[in-house]
Amino acid sequence: MKAIFSFIWGAIRAFTTVAAFIFFILVFVMIAGISGMSGDGQRVEVPQGGAFVFNPVGQIVDQKKIPTINDVLRGAKPVEVKLRDTMKAVKAAQDDDKIALMVMDLDKFTGAGPAVLHELGGALEAFRESGKKIIAMGDSFGQPQYYLAAYADEIWLNPAGDVGIMGYGAYGPYFSDALDKLKADVHVFRVGTYKSAVEPFIRNDMSDAAKEATKGFLDSLWGNYLADVTRLRGFDEGALSAAIDGMVDNLRAADGDVSKMALDLGWVDALKTRSEMTAALVDLVGKADMGEGFKGIGLTDYLKQLRSHDKDDKDDRLVAVVSLRGAIVPGKAPVGQIGADTAVKLIKAARTNDKVKALVLRIDSPGGSVFASEVIRQAVLDVQKAGKPVIASYGTVAASGGYWISANADEIWAMPETITGSIGIFGMITTFDQSLDMLGVHTDGVGTTQLAGAFDLTRPLSPMVADLVQSSIEHGYGKFLSIVAEGRSMSVEAVDAIAQGRVWSGETALELGLVDHLGGLDDAVKAAAQKAGLEEGDYGVRHVQEQLDPFENFIVSVLEQAQVRGMVPDSMGQTVPVVADIQGRFMTAMEELQWLKDPKGAYAICMHCKVN
DSSP, rough: OOOHHHHHHHHHHHHHHHHHHHHHHHHHHHHHHHHSSSSTOOOOOOOTTEEEEEEEEEEEESOOOOHHHHHTTTOOOOEEEHHHHHHHHHHHHHOTTEEEEEEOOOTEEOOOOOHHHHHHHHHHHHHTTTTOOEEEESSSSSHHHHHHTSSEEEEETTTTTTTTOOOOOOOOOOOOHHHHTTTTEEEEEEOOOOOOOOOOEEEEEEEEHHHHHHHHHHHHHHHHHHHHHHHHHHHOHHHHHHHHHHHHHHHHHHTTTTHHHHHHSSOOEEEHEEEEEEHHHHHHHOOOSSSSSSSSHHHHHHHHHHHHOOOOOOOOOEEEEEEEEEEESSOOOTTEEHHHHHHHHHHHHHHOOOTEEEEEEEEEEOOEEEEHHHHHHHHHHHHHHHTTOOOEEEEEEEETTHHHTTTTTEEEEEOOOOEEOOOEEEEEEEEEEHHHHHHTTTOOOSSTTTTTTTTOOOOOOOOHHHHHHHHHHHHHHHHHHHOOOOOOOOOOHHHHHTTTOOOOEHHHHHHHHHHHHEEHHHHHHHHHHHHHHTTSSSEEEEOOOOOOOOOHHHHHHHHHHHTTTSOOOSSOOOOOHHHHHHHEEEEEEEHHHGGGTTTEEEEEOTOOOOOO
C-alpha cells in the first residue's frame, strides 16, 4: 500500500524543497538579527509576589519531535512542549515563595491527549489546593483548553471569544473507491473481529464492529471529561451534557452572543477585554517593571530558571525513564516514530548502567510493525533478566504493538483516559496487475517453484501465497495472545475474549486485567523504585534519550527561538483554511503509511486510536 502513494508524496516533497531551504535561511537571518539586538541576554528573574504565567505554546506531549525539513514542507512545524517540563514548572511554582498565583494563558496551547490533560490536571489541582489562586484567561477556549481552565478558581473570557466544547470523535479517510479506480487489488489478512486498521483500504466507511469498539472507549473518555469539569466547576450532575445538547436554545436565549451564553451557563466567570484582564492582574500582583503588563514570569523563562538551579545528577541509585512515541518501525527512526534499533539502544543503555536500578518504559504509541515490536520486547526481557524491574507507563495511547512491547512489564500503569488494548494483528499486500493492464503493461515469465516471484506486486496474488500469509498472521496472533497471557498471568482463552483487536480505555483495561494501576509517570517511577527496593528521596530519575547531532540541535534552537519571538507563522503558504485542512489531512495520511515497513508484512497497529 505504501508504494501506491510514494510517487505522489515524493513529488510533493521535491516541489517544496527549495521553499523549505529558503525558509530556514530566512529564519536563521532573523534569529541572528534578534540575537544581535538583544544585548547580553540577561536572564529573566522570578519577580517577588508575581504571577507564574502558564502559557504553553503548541501541543503538550511526552516526547518532543525533532523538527525536520519535511515539517516545513507541509507548513506544519512541530510546536510542542514536554509534559514533564510543564509538570516540573507547575510543581516548582507551587513551592516557590516568590510566586503569588498562577495565570493560565492558553491561547497558544493547541491541545494534548486526554490522558496527558488528566495527568497535568492533577498537578494544577495540587497547585490550587496549596492555597495559591489560579486564573485562566483567554480569547477563546477550545475543548482541551477548557479542560485545563476548569482547574482555575476563575475563568475570564474575551467578550469577542467563545467556548467550544464539542465532544470526542474518531474520524478518518477511507480509500476503497480511490483504490478501485486505480485498479489496485488490496489483499487483507487479519485476525480479530475488531482489528479495523485495514478498513480504510478496503471500505468507504467504518464497520459496525469498529464503530462499536470505538464508541465504547470514546464514551469512557468523554464521561471522564464531563465528570472532571462538572466537579471542578461545581456544575449540577448532567448540566454540562444538557447544555451541549441544548446549544441551539441556549444561544438563542443569549441573542446569538456565544460569550454571553458561556457566562450565562456558568462556563466562565467573567467577560473581560484584554486590557481589562491586564488591569485586573496588575491589581492582584502589581505592575511589571517595564511596559504596561502585570508582574510575572512565563513558562519558558521559568523553566530556564529551574534548569539553571538543577544539580548535576550524581546519584548512585537511578530510575531510568525511556520514552517511546509514535508508530513502531524496524531499524532507526527519529522522535515521532519508534525505531526498533533506536529503542533497543536506549533500553540497553539503561540495562548496562550499574547506577540504574529500575526502568520505566513510557509509551505513547498506536503500534506498528510486529517484528519491530518483538525486537523491543526482547530488549525489555533482557532488562528483567539483568535483575532490574521494568514498569510500563502509558500516556495517550499504548495499543497493539504499543501493548506488545510492554506486556511483560512487572507492572503496567495507565491513565483512565489512556487508549490501550487492540490486541490483534493483520497483513496487507497490494498488487497492481490490473492497474498495469489498464495501461497496456503486462507481466509474464517462468519460475523454478510455485513461490518464485510470489510477492511481485505486478502479478496477481496466488491462492497459495494467500494461504501462507493468512497462516503466518494467525500464528502471530496466537503469539500475541501467549505473550499477553504470560505477562498478565491470564489464560490464553481469557486474553482472547478481550482481544480480537478491540480497543479499551485505561479504566476499562484495569477492570479487564490489562493494566495494574491507574496513575501517571510519577506514580510509575515511584512504583519502579519500590520494586527495586529504593526508598523515597534516596534515588534520582534519569531520562534516557537519543542525543541530537549538531545540525538537529541547530534546527531545534532556531525554531524554538523563532517560536518564542513569534516569528514562525502558524501556517506556511496556507491562505485558504478549508484547502489547508484537506491538504493537512492528506499529508498526515501519507506520512502515516511510513509504518508499513515490517519484513514479514505483519502489523499490530490501531488506526482509530486518535481522538479529535
